[in-house]
Amino acid sequence: MLKYPKPIEDLIEDFTRLPSVGKKTAERYALYIYTKMSQEHTTLFSNHLIDVKEKIQICKGCGNICSDEYCSICKDQTRNHKQVLVVETIKDLYTIENVNEYKGIYHVLNGAISISKGVGVSDLNIDSLLDLVKKENLEEIILATNATLEGEITARYIKELLQNYPVRITRIAHGLPVGGEMSYADEMTLLKAMEGRREY
């Protein structure tokens, strides 16, 4: 087996740490950087990796990423601070926010309860959600964890944890995607779509 020179092998290993990047893709990226990426862009890339670890803060309000103590959403007083949407990840927050419809605030759990991955309640931002419910007079908590086993378990856990507090707890709807054909839907989605049916 002919091996690449060590600097390339090292970079291949770095790339394989990224999600869904296998050996072949990592090789492609590393060789691309060596052969095609300019010296300037490569240096910037190298610096940005360090910056991303050093210059980002976590919003003390919701767990979003920001450059300040509080993120722009938490600082926005025109938003409804009595309505909290609970998501698993920062990416989910951005996905919902960019639909440009929701006007409440968020709470990022930083994952979901997972037995297989060894993620327990104490690994997630659940305590801070409980604190928020105890301190603030919230109107609604919308559970927008994923429609996966882990997401469901997490939503259930939070629901039970908060059920004795005077706050409305809702779960986002699951069903057939808009524009999707029935025949392409999986069993679980169909089940959820049936369960969630409404008067028409």
Add this chain to the structure above:
Amino acid sequence: MLKYPKPIEDLIEDFTRLPSVGKKTAERYALYIYTKMSQEHTTLFSNHLIDVKEKIQICKGCGNICSDEYCSICKDQTRNHKQVLVVETIKDLYTIENVNEYKGIYHVLNGAISISKGVGVSDLNIDSLLDLVKKENLEEIILATNATLEGEITARYIKELLQNYPVRITRIAHGLPVGGEMSYADEMTLLKAMEGRREY
């Protein structure tokens, strides 16, 4: 549109420079580095990007990448230095070498002639191939450029360039991939497979 903090946006931009990495994938990589990659691995990643640009040399013989003046293949005197396999990229060299069958040496063109991408003869290592043919008493040049329009044009160009020199010029075979079903093959592959048919 809610934007990520600048360090994340910068890193997303760096990742989109890689081949076949779109905005969504780049976002996923950048957020993964921020949320999941350890400080240690991120620092290594950052250093390796610099190393790859600084510590690699190009083999003076074939254009392969190496840590010395000449690569391990060119230095290997047990190999047939009269047989030269011409490839477009370093990756192609590794692909063929790792089949562990070929015992000649290589010549890396660093691309293929492409009008659409503005790659001309002078952008490729073609002159050095001509020099090699003039200087060395080569037996065979195997053209292993891709079976694409660019690869074919490049192979043709080299063939015409070298046709008056006493060296055998061959082209690797194109046809149905082994284990592949006829019905899945595209038209060009079938055409090549028919053209290249042999007595059975």
